Amino acid sequence: MRRPETIIICYVSHARWNTMVESIADYAKWSLTNHLKVLRKMICLVPDDKIQFRPTPEQKSVSEIVHHVLSATQTHIFAVRDGVGRQEHSTVKGMDPGTLKSTSELLAHMDGVSDTVGRVMGEITPEQLDAAITYTQWNDYTVDARRSLLFFIEELIHHRGQISVYLRLLGIAPPHLYDYS
Template identity: 25%
Template sequence: METTVNTHLSTVITPQELLNHWQGHRGLTRRVIEAFPEDDFFNYSIGGMRTFAEMVMELLGIAGPGIKEIATAETAQLLENVEHGNKKTKILELWDKATEDINTYWAQIKLEQFHETIKSFGQYEGTVWSSIFYFIDNEIHHRGQAYVYLRALNIEPPFFYER
């Protein structure tokens, strides 16, 4: 027997629950940033990977601008370098600003938009929901790399499940 599900009538997760899930990840990533000694945050790497600061700049270039682009339909430029003066406090300020931007623009996304096809940053095609999942998955991926760095530096990272 074949079962057909009308995706427009069934809901597994609400937009607010998805936002809460993402913000839980963002809070955890913020704690990972805080766990790094400042010099190691900007300079430490293993096996040719980027520093965690470089990875975080990528995350900053994607999250807030990506959600703003979804909400406003104005193509954003993908910028992965931000002025930080080698100060972790500046990166954390930018992280907190991006968190506020996500909350602000998220509220402007209509439920029916989640299944629309878009081109994030004018080049990456997918649905709104798949783009958001990419934003989240990319953050988790880079946070995993940061956990390896922290362990190599003999620093206990925050528990990954405490979101």
């Protein structure tokens, strides 16, 4: 017998909504510090000769995954800052993941992007968080700024787990996913 579906309607006051919006921005800032810290610990464990490791030919290498995470983080934070998403937001200057030869090179790019996006995130205003963001590089896909921030956090967490699996495939014990020390 099929159970009737229940619809729950939730009313959130304007003041409560503003608090939630600010909380998303705070969580994004926290993620930049903490989730990236764990990803950095993982990358430090990758030997130089494994920076281009990929479990199968179709999958991204370690350096390509990190490039993707940095690109996604930068794309969404810059879009919130500028009020529009542009293709150039995804360019991690000076980084070609296919040519990296060492963990230290990858970490240098990671640290540079982390510093930049951390600074930009710290300058985002409540008004910018209230805006709708149109991503011109994705057929004018439009989403609210808060959701843009959640996109980069989801990408960061997802790919952090992927790097953890890669480490295990390399016979390396990854750091605990939630070791933010």
